[in-house]
Amino acid sequence: MTLVHSGNAERDLAETARRVLPGGGFGNVSQEVIIAQGHGGRVRDVDGNEYVDYLLGSGPMLVGHAHPEVIEAVQAQLSAGTTFFTSNPHGIRLAAEIVSAVPCAERVRFVSTGSEADLYAMRLARAHRGRDRILKFEGGYHGMSDYALMSLAPRRSGNFPQPIPDSAGIPKSVGDEMLVAPFNDLETAASLVREHRDELAAIIVEPVQRLISPKPGFLEGLRRLTADNGILLIFDEVVTGFRFAYGGAQSYFGVTPDICTLGKVIGGGFPLAAIAGRADIMAHFDKGAVGEDAYLPQIGTLSGNPIAAVAGLKTLEILRRPGSYEQLFRTGRSLMEGLARILEDAGIAARIAGDAPMFDVVFTDRDVTDYRSSLGDQETMKALNVLLRRHGILKGDSKYYVSLAHTEEDVRFTLEAFAASIAELRRLRPG
Numbered sequence: 408m409t410l411v412h413s414g415n416a417e418r419d420l421a422e423t424a425r426r427v428l429p430g431g432g433f434g435n436v437s438q439e440v441i442i443a444q445g446h447g448g449r450v451r452d453v454d455g456n457e458y459v460d461y462l463l464g465s466g467p468m469l470v471g472h473a474h475p476e477v478i479e480a481v482q483a484q485l486s487a488g489t490t491f492f493t494s495n496p497h498g499i500r501l502a503a504e505i506v507s508a509v510p511c512a513e514r515v516r517f518v519s520t521g522s523e524a525d526l527y528a529m530r531l532a533r534a535h536r537g538r539d540r541i542l543k544f545e546g547g548y549h550g551m552s553d554y555a556l557m558s559l560a561p562r563r564s565g566n567f568p569q570p571i572p573d574s575a576g577i578p579k580s581v582g583d584e585m586l587v588a589p590f591n592d593l594e595t596a597a598s599l600v601r602e603h604r605d606e607l608a609a610i611i612v613e614p615v616q617r618l619i620s621p622k623p624g625f626l627e628g629l630r631r632l633t634a635d636n637g638i639l640l641i642f643d644e645v646v647t648g649f650r651f652a653y654g655g656a657q658s659y660f661g662v663t664p665d666i667c668t669l670g671k672v673i674g675g676g677f678p679l680a681a682i683a684g685r686a687d688i689m690a691h692f693d694k695g696a697v698g699e700d701a702y703l704p705q706i707g708t709l710s711g712n713p714i715a716a717v718a719g720l721k722t723l724e725i726l727r728r729p730g731s732y733e734q735l736f737r738t739g740r741s742l743m744e745g746l747a748r749i750l751e752d753a754g755i756a757a758r759i760a761g762d763a764p765m766f767d768v769v770f771t772d773r774d775v776t777d778y779r780s781s782l783g784d785q786e787t788m789k790a791l792n793v794l795l796r797r798h799g800i801l802k803g804d805s806k807y808y809v810s811l812a813h814t815e816e817d818v819r820f821t822l823e824a825f826a827a828s829i830a831e832l833r834r835l836r837p838g
């Protein structure tokens with residue numbers, strides 16, 4: 408196996424980046440890698456080093472990079488015009504496909520990013536219920552709004568339900584609008600709902616929180632709890648939508664929320680996200696239906712962009728083909744089992760958190776059930792990610808995303824690279 412090394416092009420570009428970008432990068436990932444191209448399940452950096460890619464653009468490239476059918480559809484639309492601000496046929500067809508696929512989706516509103524989708528979903532819930540507060544779970548990622556940055560990645564353990572802001576610049580008053588509970592702890596959520604039911608508009612949750620699977624009954628319990636107390640349930644399916652199943656995590660787990668947010672996969676690698684939900688709730692986006700006072704204005708220059716919509720439609724068409732999800736789960740399971748075997752053989756205490764479409768190693772001897780138990784030994788994780796990259800594996804700081812384009816050869820290469828990286832890790836950090 409050849410190790411990859413930084414060459415001159417990357418070094419020169421990194422120097423320019425340090426001059427013009429805060430922190431020398433786009434702020435998204437910790438590594439300094441600069442990727443120039445991607446095909447299928449692999450990407451190349453500017454020096455020509457190839458990686459098996461489990462970053463997948465942070466998730467959108469579920470059918471692989473530069474999929475020939477997606478590229479062909481996009482190229483056809485490029486020469487027909489790239490954005491109009493009005494409705495366009497592809498966006499309308501994409502909305503219709505989402506409505507037919509996703510259980511809670513009776514109406515769809517497009518935006519450009521998952522952050523926006525989550526911000527509007529929370530505002531929509533407030534508009535519909537006429538209450539201000541939202542309950543979220545510690546470690547739950549709902550984009551970068553002031554509200555979402557409450558207890559996303561707290562460095563110190565606070566007391567539930569008091570949120571801790573994860574960013575400078577957030578007004579103190581925002582903390583009063585959010586309540587925080589531990590994921591997978593239905594009892595705590597229920598007692599907060601009992602105490603605050605007249606103030607709560609919604610509970611927002613990632614059905615699989617980062618890589619933490621819901622315990623059996625947790626999502627069902629949230630559904631019952633919210634329905635019984637007149638509170639809306641929002642599933643953030645920006646990651647899980649069309650990834651765990653064609654109808655998303657709500658169809659995978661059989662629990663239908665009132666509203667969901669979608670992103671990543673539905674834009675096929677272009678900026679597109681959506682809020683989808685019950686028609687009576689989504690009616691707040693329609694002044695004609697709800698009147699001036701209940702109306703929620705929502706405008707975005709690129710919302711429903713036709714290039715993103717054709718890429719999304721073609722991506723969904725590929726995913727609908729027989730055997731797609733079976734193949735995705737088969738690839739993911741081979742990787743998860745392979746990593747677990749290597750770690751066990753090395754005698755390293757670790758858990759593989761997540762499920763076949765997305766997972767990672769957590770260096771811990773505890774079960775991973777909530778934010779605090781999901782942290783594990785972060786230094787070891789960081790060191791392993793660096794070693795993996797040197798062995799030709801690109802991944803996020805705490806996630807492997809699996810694609811339909813990853814081949815058996817990619818899996819074999821990955822397991823070899825992982826075994827070699829673990830052996831080096833043991834030499835570097837014995838014990």
Ligand SMILES: Cc1ncc(COP(=O)(O)O)c(C=O)c1O
Nearest residue numbers: 520521522548549550645646670
């Ligand atoms: C669950 C979840 N919600 C929302 C977002 C925000 O999406 P975006 O990066 O498109 O703003 C992300 C991004 O990774 C996410 O994982």
